[in-house]
Structure formats: structure tokens, C-alpha cells
Amino acid sequence: MTVSKRVAKSGAVTLPRQLRQETGILPGVPVDIEADEDGVHIRKHVPTCHFCGTVDDVKTVCGIEICRGCAEKIREEFEE
Incomplete structure (x- = not known):
């Protein structure tokens, strides 16, 4: 699934509901954010x-x- 979103003035990006539900990234769940040469990656924290x-x-x-x-x-x- 590919979704295009704009970055807010505050720097925030809202993850679409369907994507959050499919990945288990629900409110309050910690995530890891990393950047590399391919872009920015958000993963559920382990x-x-x-x-x-x-x-x-x-x-x-x-x-x-x-x-x-x-x-x-x-x-x-x-x-x-």
C-alpha cells in the first residue's frame, strides 16, 4: 500500500488508519524511526x-x- 501524505508545519505525519490497523501500530504503541539511503522507516518497537x-x-x-x-x-x- 502506498499513500502520499503532507508533512505538517509541526513536522508530524499522520499514518492512515488502515495502515495502523494492519501493522498493529495503534495509539500508545511505541515505534522506532530510522533513516537510511532508502528513506525513513517506521517500525513497531521490539x-x-x-x-x-x-x-x-x-x-x-x-x-x-x-x-x-x-x-x-x-x-x-x-x-x-
């Missing part, structure tokens, strides 16, 4: 561990996404 990069069992703690494995390693460091 929580990823800040330390090891895994997407398995990730939680946000103090604003940092961290997996259970890395959290355990940090905990162990403080117990020594």
Missing part, C-alpha cells in the same frame, strides 16, 4: 536488551531495556 541485544524476556527498568540474563549477571556482581 524491546531489546541494552546490553546483549536479545529480544527474549526483556523488561524496562529505570528506562533501560534489560533481559533476565543480564539482570542476573548485574545482581551477581553486586552480591560479591
Whole structure:
């Protein structure tokens, strides 16, 4: 699906309802926005561990996404 939209004075672009519904990008859902030589890409955010990069069992703690494995390693460091 290709849709042409104008950028508002504020810099905002509204994603069409059908596109939001098809991709699961609903109100309040975080997105990642990246730019490369092909243009600007908007993707639904997938929580990823800040330390090891895994997407398995990730939680946000103090604003940092961290997996259970890395959290355990940090905990162990403080117990020594």
C-alpha cells in the first residue's frame, strides 16, 4: 500500500488508519524511526536488551531495556 501524505508545519505525519490497523501500530504503541539511503522507516518497537541485544524476556527498568540474563549477571556482581 502506498499513500502520499503532507508533512505538517509541526513536522508530524499522520499514518492512515488502515495502515495502523494492519501493522498493529495503534495509539500508545511505541515505534522506532530510522533513516537510511532508502528513506525513513517506521517500525513497531521490539524491546531489546541494552546490553546483549536479545529480544527474549526483556523488561524496562529505570528506562533501560534489560533481559533476565543480564539482570542476573548485574545482581551477581553486586552480591560479591
